[in-house]
Amino acid sequence: MTINNIALALICLSFVSCDQAKKEEFVLNATHFQTQINGKTTDLYLLKNDYLQVYITNYGGRIVSLLTPDKKGVLGDIVLGFKSIADYQKAKTPYHGCLIGRYGNRIAKGRFELDGAIYELPINNNENHLHGGPDGFHNQVWEVISAKENSIVMTYESQDGEMGYPGNLKVEVAYSINVKNELKIDYNATTDKSTPINLTNHAFFNLAGQAKGSINDHLLMINADHFTPVDGGLIPLGEIRSVEGTPFDFRRAKTIGRDLNQQASNAQLNRGGGYDHNFVLNKESASSMSLAARVVDPKSGRQLDISTQEPGIQFYGGNFMDGSDVGKYDTKFEYRASFALETQHFPDSPNQPTFPNTILQPGEQYQTQSVYRFSTSE
Numbered sequence: 001m002t003i004n005n006i007a008l009a010l011i012c013l014s015f016v017s018c019d020q021a022k023k024e025e026f027v028l029n030a031t032h033f034q035t036q037i038n039g040k041t042t043d044l045y046l047l048k049n050d051y052l053q054v055y056i057t058n059y060g061g062r063i064v065s066l067l068t069p070d071k072k073g074v075l076g077d078i079v080l081g082f083k084s085i086a087d088y089q090k091a092k093t094p095y096h097g098c099l100i101g102r103y104g105n106r107i108a109k110g111r112f113e114l115d116g117a118i119y120e121l122p123i124n125n126n127e128n129h130l131h132g133g134p135d136g137f138h139n140q141v142w143e144v145i146s147a148k149e150n151s152i153v154m155t156y157e158s159q160d161g162e163m164g165y166p167g168n169l170k171v172e173v174a175y176s177i178n179v180k181n182e183l184k185i186d187y188n189a190t191t192d193k194s195t196p197i198n199l200t201n202h203a204f205f206n207l208a209g210q211a212k213g214s215i216n217d218h219l220l221m222i223n224a225d226h227f228t229p230v231d232g233g234l235i236p237l238g239e240i241r242s243v244e245g246t247p248f249d250f251r252r253a254k255t256i257g258r259d260l261n262q263q264a265s266n267a268q269l270n271r272g273g274g275y276d277h278n279f280v281l282n283k284e285s286a287s288s289m290s291l292a293a294r295v296v297d298p299k300s301g302r303q304l305d306i307s308t309q310e311p312g313i314q315f316y317g318g319n320f321m322d323g324s325d326v327g328k329y330d331t332k333f334e335y336r337a338s339f340a341l342e343t344q345h346f347p348d349s350p351n352q353p354t355f356p357n358t359i360l361q362p363g364e365q366y367q368t369q370s371v372y373r374f375s376t377s378e
Contacts, residue, residue: 032084040141060138061099071301071376076209083328092324095202098138104200105347112350121164133163151176167193189366204338207297211331216257219296222250224279273319301376308343308370316340343370
């Protein structure tokens with residue numbers, strides 16, 4: 001539901017006393033999200049149940065805030081974000097909480113060949129193309145076609161040639177929450193010309209609460225026996241490499257920071273400045289829903305379980321954050337104070353014939369779902 005004309009102050013859920021809630025002052029004001037961009041109207045929307053509150057703007061389809069209780073029942077905001085559209089537009093890191101497209105992650109040299117034609121894309125990450133380019137889906141105003149208490153549906157029509165991609169692509173994304181305290185993201189798309197597509201969400205999390213220090217003490221499990229090693233530009237080498245005996249073995253939960261002391265000696269950690277790699281998820285079948293990752297913050301007890309139909313997940317440990325961006329609680333986004341787990345197909349797949357297919361054909365339906373379940377553990 002839209003929250004027009006509501007000045008958001010302290011959030012007090014039925015199971016949390018107002019005294020408790022005051023420990024986590026909430027700062028969003030809907031009017032700071034109500035503006036016009038290229039003739040399109042932006043706003044702030046709220047999805048809620050008795051456990052979760054998720055604030056979403058149709059500017060980039062972004063998750064602005066996600067509030068969930070810790071093991072003591074105290075509400076906390078666990079997604080990094082900003083308190084106005086203007087702050088999102090001027091951020092050094094432009095991908096906070098947004099929908100990514102047409103192609104999440106990197107495409108080498110910003111080029112690929114499809115149906116005998118060479119397509120050139122904008123270069124916006126050293127010598128490569130990243131996250132759909134500078135005017136990718138994260139910088140577009142999505143049309144809200146339905147907004148209810150527990151769901152919102154948005155659409156975006158990407159024109160043929162936009163950011164260099166072929167075909168008119170019609171995209172629909174639905175966010176919804178349910179009684180299992182899950183946030184579901186459903187992605188759907190069609191095209192009139194063959195085109196690469198790889199949609200994801202780019203929320204940055206800190207389960208201790210937004211800007212509450214390092215995430216290196218979070219416990220992480222990734223359900224993957226293999227990962228895709230990268231070159232110096234973070235483009236996959238084409239190899240599917242075992243995690244066995246490497247810092248990339250998260251099959252049993254360990255702290256994110258446990259093996260980072262190997263960064264100088266491990267080429268892959270060194271190239272990523274830490275973890276910034278795609279993991280090849282263990283799947284029963286190509287598009288089956290499966291548990292991809294579990295993260296636990298031992299101090300707060302908050303737990304996040306991510307399940308997906310996607311074949312991969314990109315784990316990024318906040319290596320390039322440097323305090324330049326100041327978030328909605330007037331705190332800096334510091335080095336390794338957040339993580340992203342982006343459900344996805346593999347980076348650079350249009351140039352990697354052995355990777356799972358990312359080309360959507362006319363007459364086909366692109367359809368995938370990822371689920372984020374929130375709970376607490378002792």
